[in-house]
Amino acid sequence: MRYTEIKSCYIGPEISPEQFIAEHFFLYLAKGTIEGYDGISKYHLKPGEYCIVRKNHLARYNKQKQDGEFEKVVVIFDTDFLEKFAIKHKVIGQNSINEASFVHINKSDLVPNFILSLMPYYNDGGEIDDTFSNIKREELLLILLKENPQLVDILFDFAPPEKIDLEAYMNRNYKFNISMERFAYLTGRSISGFKRDFAAIFSDTPSRWLIQRRLQEGYFLIEKKGKKPSDIYLDLGFEDPSHFSFAFKKKYGITPSAVLQK
Structure with missing residues (x-):
């Protein structure tokens, strides 16, 4: 795989740099390493690995370059997109008991193949045109749910946070x-x-x-x-x-x- 021209590809709305995660997003690491922290545990991501970072959670991460390079692909699953997906595919989520900010997901050959399929759609800024953005996001989400059905309760829980300790x-x-x-x-x-x-x-x-x-x-x-x-x-x-x-x-x-x- 070759990502040398794609330092950070974002599909969907931009995510905030602050430590509050306002929308779910998928993170694929192509080069370098990431160490994430959510207040409880540390998480390590190596090249070729990927995870979901959860909405309404706190997280921060440090990145390290590999041979002077750091490259990732981020796909945002914002609420508006997920609500439309849920209606189209008749998906119903329940309250998830998983409290981790970084959700590791099962590896699948379909994911790196999906990442490769994005290459023709990149513009010079490392972004994908809105014309194709929702189509590619839907494709990725179908892949993830096929291999990780437990993500339904995480991604499709639209309720605001409950009162906690x-x-x-x-x-x-x-x-x-x-x-x-x-x-x-x-x-x-x-x-x-x-x-x-x-x-x-x-x-x-x-x-x-x-x-x-x-x-x-x-x-x-x-x-x-x-x-x-x-x-x-x-x-x-x-x-x-x-x-x-x-x-x-x-x-x-x-x-x-x-x-x-x-």
Whole structure:
């Protein structure tokens, strides 16, 4: 297979770069490696492997080039497309108990053959024209469902997130840098209900608690694990090293680098 001109092919609506996954998408890795994290487990994807990344979940991933190259194909299964597919093919999904953000799917010779079939449709920007986009997405989804019938309950569950255990969810996902509105939605609450429940559980505001929890984890990683501040600030949910250093010194009276040198 040859992908040298296709660095990232997206079929369907563009996906957001933020850590909240707004729509399901299929990810096929052609070159390089990906390490994903969903708050519980780490996932590794190697060339020729693929997975589904789930809607209404949190995820982040680090990519590594192979021989200077990193190439992937992403197919977005947005809600509008899935609802039309469900009507056309009479598909009914139920509430899925699978909570993983990255869903590994069974290997099939049909998938790499499908990836090859996309090549004639790429334009110069590594995209596929809307004329063929839905046809190719439908073809891929039929292949995936044939080999992985369990995906029906994951892809065709159109209900919003249900109200869940807020304390457990926040302790698991505090490192993800998303808005309070996203946290509220993912825990099945309005923003006012989220703030009210949060205060009752943690005796603090969400923003203050998140900063303190991330800083505690940062101190532990630096002091006990010898991690460099520059290597962990993003994973802790800080947008830049200066923000991390400023908040850290304000709380502990010492910079992260100084803790590392002790």
